[in-house]
Amino acid sequence: MKHLTSLYDLNPSDLSDILARATDLKALFKKGERPPLLQGRVLAQLFEKPSLRTRNSFEAAMIHLGGSGIFLTTAEAGLNGRESLPDIAKVLSSFSDVITMRTYSHQLIVDFAKHSCCPVINGLSDERHPCQALTDLLTIQETLGTLQDVHLAFVGDGNNVAMSLAIASAMAGMKMTLAAPKGFELSNAFLKELTKRYPQHRVHQVHSAAAAVKSADIVYTDVWASMGQEEDAVRRMQAFTEFQVNEELMKTAPKDAKFMHDLPAKRGLEVTDGVMDGSQSIVFQQAENRMHLARGLFAWILGK
Ligand code: CP
Ligand code: NVA
Helix, strand or coil: CCCECCHHHCCHHHHHHHHHHHHHHHHHHHCCCCCCCCCCCEEEEEECCCCCHHHHHHHHHHHHCCCEEEEEEHHHHCCCCCCCHHHHHHHHHHHCCEEEEECCCHHHHHHHHHHCCCCEEECCCCCCCHHHHHHHHHHHHHHHCCCCCCEEEEECCCCHHHHHHHHHHHHHCCEEEEECCCCCCCCHHHHHHHHHHCCCCCEEEECCHHHHHCCCCEEEECCCCCCCCHHHHHHHHHHCHHHCECHHHHHHCCCCCEEEECCCCCECCCECHHHHCCCCECHHHHHHHHHHHHHHHHHHHCCC
């Protein structure tokens, strides 16, 4: 049985298999074919934070594959102290075929998975967002035709999305540059672990958005204040002023560079309307792909 708490749970060959599965199922879906590969299967979703894309793309994916979904907040599950985490994991997994979780603490998902008798998939924690990064690879591959040597410039916070993209780019043979203000880069501890696992890969970190996007194939950004950092939003807004992805910044990138954002976007902060809705933006293809990736991932993780 496999879990996906972080992309470190996968090897590069798993990654290719999941992307291939998602690509095939998307092609069938576009032809109106929805093979009921997971007929009668149950997805349980346990979310501590709000979600439009992750929750609903997971549920839609399971329904399209012939299964169904149940949803509970961590309070409803009893994770507020009503009962112990191992007991909750044992009980919920005994009713379910696959569980997705969205939490503050990353360790909570890791601990839950240890006691679950079905696969557990991370739908975002404070440290990781693996399904987003897998979706981003799917989107880049279908847009550029390859992942090898693609240069992704992430302009923004060294957060959960940036960390998962850094691991994904190492696994896929991509180049990644992160442009962040001082104090918001990827941590040394994270980079040390990444280098230990993927010694040939280096994330290039700079403090200038223009320098990062100069030779980028993909310009990527995310919110400056993630869920749980609301109280720090004003300080972050000030720190990130020079890191907005706007039309002027896009002019310093190659003409055919694409713009990506995991969404939700704070329009007017990390990205302008002109870039979000502009001809280089592939953000809504990227958002739709959350569902196609989820179908590929569920089929793969359940061996179908
Ligand atoms: N990108 C993403 O995970 O969106 P949600 O927070 O809406 O799930
Ligand atoms: N970094 C953001 C991603 C939202 C999908 C957050 O954690 O809120």
